[in-house]
Amino acid sequence: MPPHNGEHTGARIARARKGRRLTQRELAALSHVSYSTLTKVEQGALPASPSVIGALARALSVSVAELNGQPYFEELRQDQFDGLIQPIREALNVYDLGPDPDITPRPVQELEAHADRLCALVRATHIKQAAAGLPGLIGEATTAAHTTGSERSWRLLASAYRTAYDVTTKLSCPDLGMVALDRMGWAAEHASDPVLGAIRQYLRGVAYLRAGDYRTGRRLVRLGMSTLELADPSRVRDVATGQLHLGSAVLAGRGKDEATAAEHLDEARRIAESTGPAENVHWLSFGPVNVEVHRVSVLAELGQYAKAVRAAEKAEIPDGWIPSRLAHHYAEVAQALMWTGRTEAAFRNLQLARKVAPQQTRYHAMVRETYAGLVSAKRRIAGTFHNYGAWLGM
DSSP, rough: OOOOOTSSSHHHHHHHHTTTTTOHHHHHHHHOOHHHHHHHHHHSSOOOOOHHHHHHHHTTTHHHHHTTTOOOHHHHHTTOOHHHHHHHHHHHHHTTTOTTTTTOOOOOOHHHHHHHHHHHHHTTTHHHHHHHHHHHHHHHHHHHHHHOOOOHHHHHHHHHHHHHHHHHHHHHHHHHHHHHHHHHHHHHHHHTTTTHHHHHHHHHHHHHHTTHHHHHHHHHHHHHHHHHHSSSEEEEEEHHHHHHHHHHHHHHHHHHHHHHHHHHHHHHHHHHHOOOOOTTTTGGGSHHHHHHHHHHHHHHHTOOOHHHHHHHHHHOOOOOOHHHHHHHHHHHHHHHHHHTTTTTHHHHHHHHHHHHHHHHTOHHHHHHHHHHHHHHHHOOOOOOHHHHHHTTOO
């Protein structure tokens, strides 16, 4: 079923339901989503939260991406991203063919510096630049790893695959992102690096969270924790452990397990107090600020939107903090504000997300769903508000 990006999510849910020959009451019973919520979502009168979309996707045996309308093909073409995705796919596909005879890789230290530059571009949300440089780096890193067989080269390749995951996920191509994570795991095994292996499981857990499969997500993060036990004690291991606790907290929140979510947040906060700001360690963005940002995420996942807004107001985010994380935070705050009836404030946060990270924000499913909810709530659409929707392609 191809995406229909002109539709709102509720319309895609209705189309998928009718394709399964289910009534609204039957789908509500299968998904454990209330009949009232389902009817309002399908009508576009109520935005679908991530947990509702996940429950309906499981009941309909379709992907969350399909209900969200991803990938956003028309916007990808307009932004000239569509021509950048296929080279990444091709670079991921040749992982096991050995050295490419037509490639002479640069020294590993130069490739590592190149990989770090691409990671920095992704964090700054210069996604087009990162996507353009990624296939060449993967090609060189693949040949270097197969040629030298050194753990350092395999770590480099794992890092390149991780960047491929970041880029393709931000461009609303989750299936390709999962391929990149499979490649990352393969390279991490060759590198004998338990920290990289654990980070890969964490990223898989986040991917399953987005896909609405929280049980598998929790299993993956637990596996990541077990993998970290094989690593030598270090600040790097502590940072990875803290980030996995944050992932566990969000997964528990999505599963409405408030007590477990609080335990993981507390442990992450304790670790962050020890490590201090560690945003550049494996580009995980970990540190005290990220713990507070995740606290907002968890409260929103629990449906405690007023508390999420208050937590966001208390969070002290320094100037120049990571654009990719900050834009996502603004999107989550916007959704919480919308659910508390503060539509003007919600739209201001959507505008802030666009200002901080326009390329990422345009392809952010939560931004689109929140905007659709604001359209329904506002009824009268001012010029600036209408222009934002046109920019999203909605």
